[in-house]
Amino acid sequence: MADAEPNGYGDGDEGGKGRRIELSEVPETLLWNLYMRAAEARRARTVLADPKAVELVDRIDYPFEETFGAPSPLLAQGHALRVRTFDTAVRAFLDEHPDGTVVTLAEGLETQYWRVDNGRARWLCVELPETAEVRRSLLPDEERRRTLARSALDLSWRDEVDPAHRVLITAQGLLMYLRPTEVKDLIAGCAERFRGGALVFDAVPRWFSARTLRGEMRTAQGYQAPPMPWGMDADELPKVRTAHPAITDVREVPPPRGRGFYYGALAPVMRWLPAVRNLRPTMTAIARFS
Secondary structure, three states: OOOOOOOEEEOOOOOOOOEEEEOOOOOOHHHHHHHHHHHHHOOOOOOOOOHHHHHHHHHEEOOHHHHHOOOOHHHHHHHHHHHHHHHHHHHHHHHHOOOOEEEEEOOOOOOHHHHHOOOOOEEEEEEOHHHHHHHHHHOOOOOOEEEEEOOOOOHHHHHHOOOOOOEEEEEOOOHHHOOHHHHHHHHHHHHHHOOOOEEEEEEOOHHHHHHHHOOOOEOOOOOEOOOOOOOOOHHHHHHHHHHOOOEEEEEEOOOOOOOHHHHHHHHHHHOOOOOOOOOOOOEEEEEEEO
């Protein structure tokens, strides 16, 4: 993913809602993600407690509903459950390595740190320059958490990670926007450098990727999802091991059960049904390195 020039960024008008944000095509998706998390977090029986996301949506001067439409309860819950899947993986890592390092690649305005941090771990957020500027302004760096303005594809970010501690890398909502060769090189670069670590990532199936490439993923308001060149069906997950010899294990991380019939009953069993497991719109997995 090439670095993109920002369309604009600055303070809101005096007395207005707050920070005004304008981002280019792919970085703008971070606002959709934030919008969905906040919408789900506002529910009385939410599947994701995320007060920081609610706070950010209330602070940011951006036409969320005009751009993305009214939040769909089904989409918002699905997104929140995917987020919780990443949270579970990070918590498990921190339970085992409380002084470890969590590297988040292109997490945008993800607020995972405020949900799962253990008070001891180090966090490095690797962001495109335009996104890093927004993140630092809204979520200023702290002693144990900092933002690095660099493309995830520029593997020099690895030099910013202390090798004395175990490392977990997360790529939430990133890999699908890269070309297949870029995905392989990024995974291989992580496996090569961070022996004993792991990478948690998500993927969209091939049918979903194809629809974005045809420009068919569009809201009623006209917002079109950016192209997603990389798609991977659930049946193809073992192929990730071929990216580098240090990858010893790759497996799907199942999301938790949610509310209602679909997320409470149907979705949890779809991953086991050969006829439909590749039809799910997203999948989260973890690759472990020797």
